[in-house]
Amino acid sequence: MARTALRVDAVLIQAVIAGALSFAHLHDLAAAAGQDGWKAWAYPVSVDLLLVASWRRLRSDGPSQLAWCWFVIALVASLGANVATAGLLDLQQVPAWLRILVAAWPALAFMGGTLLAHSPTDHPAPEVPAAAPDPKPAAAAEPDTIPAGVTESEEAPALPAAEPAPAVPVAPAPPVPAALVDHARKVADDHQARTGSPIDTDTLRARLGVPPQLADTIAAQLA
Template sequence: MFRSIRIDAVLIQAVIAGALSFAHLHDLAEAAGQTGWKAWAYPVSVDLLLVAVWRRLRTERSGLAWFWFLVALVASLGANIATAGLLDLDHVPAWLRILVAGWPALAFLGGTLLAHTPDATPAPTP
């Protein structure tokens, strides 16, 4: 009748890691001049690209999927490292401002290619 709730340590760790990574991406975007909702949308776009890539990699191990996985991973990992004190967030270099400002177009391109490039695996027949 009653279902027991099982606390999964891996799930808890994943939620904590995700929240920290999200905060780092937000902080970097804000430091690079993306204010308000734009600073919050930046980590969402990075994480959604990773989700799209993961979905593709579960069905197909293509060069396209691995390329976009590396792009999204570098964006996420780069923000995490940059906010670890290696970068003065009060004086973000121009090249990083350009990368952050250009990210939406890059993420849109990657997501579109992943969503609209057919899988190499054939669809199951009924």
């Protein structure tokens, strides 16, 4: 137990040190690029928040091109500041292209944070097994000829009435995966937050891309 606690504490201390150094490097680069005062301190906060938001999207919703794209952008911004302040760049004579990148970062970070917060997660719709066709009872064959030895004046014996075919039990609806139900609940909550009204079955089916029968089953579980 003591070794585990010591290892966790060491990891936390290392994370704090690395975060503080990266924070300082981003601040120094922003200040050298002409962003003085409180603006220089806001740049490292913006980069780190975008990095954390994209990583949280990857951990909670699974891999996606959107989350990976903004995670790489934030990571490059953080690593670039660390490398630029390591003596490879004269902070007294910052090139114009770097000033342009630093000045354009707020708009880029705002767009990335908005897309990560409001873009729906794309999950492939589960394959629904095709229902087997209902077996139809074979029709009873009717005799076309009169048996030998029976004349037309004699009455032919009445054929026994065919027994009704047993009712075929309806196959139960296929089980809905828990991951699909959770994703549908997020879609429904997002729809209600944006429109103020619960999501209907047709909209839910269109957002999930599933057949109508599966959409009805999911809507019943969300009710």
